Amino acid sequence: MTQTIQVSLWRGRARGRYQVYEVPLRENQTVLDVVTFVQRTLDPTLAYRFACRVGMCGSCAMTVNGHPRWTCRTHVANVIRHGRLKIGPLENLPVIKDLATDMRPFFEKWQQAKGAFVPSRTRDDPIARIAPGGEPRRAADAAIECINCGICYAACDTVRWNAGYLGPAALNRAWSLLNDERDAANPERLKAVAASGGCHSCHSHQSCQEHCPQALNPTASIAGLKRASTLAWLKGELKA
């Protein structure tokens, strides 16, 4: 007899309910496999999002048994409790339908934090030489592997409490660019992250670091931004 797991999936939008499905338990099964099984064999109306299935694109994040996780790299065996899985959409983001959230607020804040690279050279200039062992390069390296899955944003209490807070991912991105010696927008970036809702709103709860599937530490990046922007403010560099 095939062993099964009870899977509760969120159905609806902001208002909705959890619906229970029976899914066969398999070896090396990921949470995304479970959701895909439900959508393909039990209920084709289920909405969810995924793309790469290998932990690169950051599109399949969901709340699994109360914690935000990337579902494609989360093995059922590691998160199942008493034979049950409860899977919902990411917290702190509007729900489009079922398990798919609207990521616009997340990326709008990424832009507010000046998360786009602004080149200081043209294509005709020689390529900038950045020493691999330099302090800024190492600081940027530590923060650069973010895949924008939104897990840190969903895990953050400050985002939950303060709708204007930029969030860990956007601030982590700002920190990696602040340490990019080729970037030309750092004065504006520092102003953006030093304003209300910026890095100084962070309470250092470290949920972002705890849940980041890439093992990044956005709290440390935000602490770096706090130091840099405080210093700039004291020097009078943040005036409009």
Next chain:
Amino acid sequence: MSVRLYVWQRVTAALMAPLVLMHVAVIFYAARKGMSAADILGRTRGSVLWASFYGAFVVAAAIHASIGIRNVLAEWSSMTERHAGLFVAIFGCCLLVLGLRAVAAVTLP
């Protein structure tokens, strides 16, 4: 919270840390020595040092607490940052007046 409020809150915290330790030490000293209210007032009245010490304490505490309460209200209540700012401006003024009044009561000759 903006960088301006962040710096003010950290600066006032840094100022209050030694003042709190000193204040606690003074309480222990007065209690162990069995000093009466008259003994204490005899030392504090007319003292510029004690007036400056507790005056600085009150000013730092009023600023620090107001910024903290503003954040709590903005995050945990339905108040906007602006309304929370207005509320704590009044709250901070009350703390300041009450505190300075108490300092004046024990230090003015």
